[in-house]
Amino acid sequence: MQTTNQTWARPRVDAGPARSVDAGRFLPVETLTGWQQALDDRGLRATGSAAHADYIGDLARRLSEAGVPDVALEAVPMRRWSARRWGLRLAGPDSGAEVAVVSPVAYSGRTGADGVTGPLSPEPRTGAIGVVDITLPAFTAGDFDALDYGPSALAAAEPAYAPDQPYERVWLAHDQMRAELARFAAAGAAGLILVIDLPEEELGGGYLLYDGVHRTVPALFVGRESGRRLHEAARREMKVKLTLVADAAEVDTHNIVGIIPGASDELVVLQSHTDGSNGLEDNGCEAILAMAHYLARLPRQELPRSVLVLLSTGHFATEEAWGLEAFLERHREDLVPRTAAALCLEHLGALVAPAGCSDHVPGVTYEFGACFATPHPAVVDSMRSALVRAQVTEPRVLRPFVPHSSGSSPDGTTWPGDGGPFWHTAGLPAANFITGPGYLLNVEPVMDRIDVAALRRQAIAFTEAVLELAAVPWHELRGQASRAADGPSEGEPR
Structure with missing residues (x-):
């Protein structure tokens, strides 16, 4: 594991992009179930706590073992x-x-x-x-x-879905x-x-x-x-x-950063946060480990862009994604300008709350979820396709809608997820898959509310989305944000 002064390699070779994931080579449900159970057993990982620090160390080790070179821990001070x-x-x-x-x-x-x-x-x-x-x-x-961005609840995966379904x-x-x-x-x-x-x-x-x-x-x-x-x-x-x-x-907590070399020094970022309350909040890191294990074994020429894995801190210590904000500030002159697109994953495989809970929906299997996406057609399309392939939540791809007062967002908006700063701080093309069941923040075991097979389907689908985004021409992502679907606001990423 490297120190925080890592100099990132910039490989350049001719690219012949991979188009899909070979599911037979992706980590099996049994392995992911063991990972998920171990995370749930950890319980509360409050930001900067000993339990959180232990999980960060474990993730960094496992990310290296997955084949990601030069994994670095970057300190972020906090109270x-x-x-x-x-x-x-x-x-x-x-x-x-x-x-x-x-x-x-x-x-x-x-x-x-x-x-x-x-x-x-x-x-x-x-x-x-x-x-x-x-x-x-x-x-x-x-x-x-x-x-x-498209018609409401396109091709709803759940027969019992209804637009008037309460969301409290x-x-x-x-x-x-x-x-x-x-x-x-x-x-x-x-x-x-x-x-x-x-x-x-x-x-x-x-x-x-x-x-x-x-x-x-x-x-x-x-x-x-x-x-x-x-x-x-x-x-x-x-x-x-x-x-x-x-x-x-006053303590230091840490972001984890590693880069899977691809055919160019341009980057697609894959991110989730490490602090959390149980095995669902947040299991995005576990899914990303499985995705990194697959991507790191691809021939470099099949990965048109390098993939930066960012497992960030600070979600449970700020009104916004403070660990991600720290990363964007630290790397605004080196890694951020090389980033073509970013993808944040949160709360995968979530089942609907059990019968008797206020947010239980009879006849529905999976928790309501969505991808927020910036107004770039390539990002919107890749997320829609991933959700259709995963067959877990409805393939709902949403515009950023929360006003952001800093004025740094290209269109003045963000969304309620850890990946929001990719857009409202750095102006990057980005998406954020997220669910938010009522039990999300409970400090208790929730393994019985997570479908690991569904998590695996989502991880495979989002790996294919990473491959798709890695092949999209730079000007279609980092040029002016063009009009998507029915025409959201245009903005120009920095």
């Missing part, structure tokens, strides 16, 4: 936050009565070992401990289909969580309890609000039943004792 102990008890007539807690609010404030005690209040008050409800924003599948996920409520934390902090509250309108068992110790903003108000998440109990206690003007013992430290 890590770690919760050590937390709890919630009612005071007064029910003194000492324990209240079930889902999890601490990541990056919230902290208490001493004895906690803080104050009156429960649904409104911000100095010295009080707030209790407020967090509702799940209501979207439907049709809201996402409206963003598709706890991670969609992060903005409301931030607003409540800011409101109670401004009032001088001693603490805050955020009540999520879901059963506690469905939340599975969720690692939520991982935006890396170190706040002063200690805060905890509870589920629906505990919330009802606390609201009743507030009406009775009872007090509560909130404990959240946590610490913060």
Whole structure:
């Protein structure tokens, strides 16, 4: 393994591009199942934690063993936050009565070992401990289909699919969580309890609000039943004792970078993030390892461009993909100008939530998913084809739609996925496959909710997409972003 001062080789030979993946030479389901189980067994890998660092080291070793030369670790400094102990008890007539807690609010404030005690209040008050409800924003599948570059839900893979299918996920409520934390902090509250309108068992110790903003108000998440109990206690003007013992430290976390040499020094980037909460969030790195194992064994002349593998840190420590942002800044003068296109993969093989969960859809096998893609026809077409071949989610390819305030995005937009900075920071042609089931952020085993055979089909299909993008002429990707399908905004990548 190389140090961070790696000088990247620039091979140039005549190219005779590969057109498809030989599935018989791709790693088998049995191998990928072992990898996936090992990842799920790791549990929470909070950014910068010892568990996260251990996984990064393991991935770097395995990437080298897969045949990727000159794998490098690149340090990214951060202020890590770690919760050590937390709890919630009612005071007064029910003194000492324990209240079930889902999890601490990541990056919230902290208490001493004895906690803080104050009156429960649904409104911000100095010295009080707030209790407020967090509702799940209501979207439907049709809201996402409206963003598709082509007709809505093209060739739907799921017979039970319907555009009015509800799409309500706890991670969609992060903005409301931030607003409540800011409101109670401004009032001088001693603490805050955020009540999520879901059963506690469905939340599975969720690692939520991982935006890396170190706040002063200690805060905890509870589920629906505990919330009802606390609201009743507030009406009775009872007090509560909130404990959240946590610490913060300046540490280095690391991106992993390696390049599979192709027939030119131009690059296609293959990226996912290493921090996560369980075996689904994020198993993109495991899929990319399998893809790298295949690509590294191709004759160099069959790979028209080199493939840069980037397994980045920082997804669980920022409002945006902070590890990817660090990579783009570090390499804006060398690797970024050589990049023709980029592909981010997240949460592969996800099954729909089990019966009884709020986001279960009867008759549907796989979790709702999509590829976000920049307005480049070659990118849109390659993603659509990959989704059709994989036969897991509907072949939904969506425009970037989230306004980005920095002004660096070619069209002023980005998307909600770790790969967004490829577009909104570097202006690169890019795509991002992602699913977001309700159990995505649960700190619990989720192996029974992952179809490894489906993950393998997706990995093979996206490997073929990499081969397709490696053969697209440079001017069709890094020239002016041309009008795709029904004509999104044009922009010129840097």
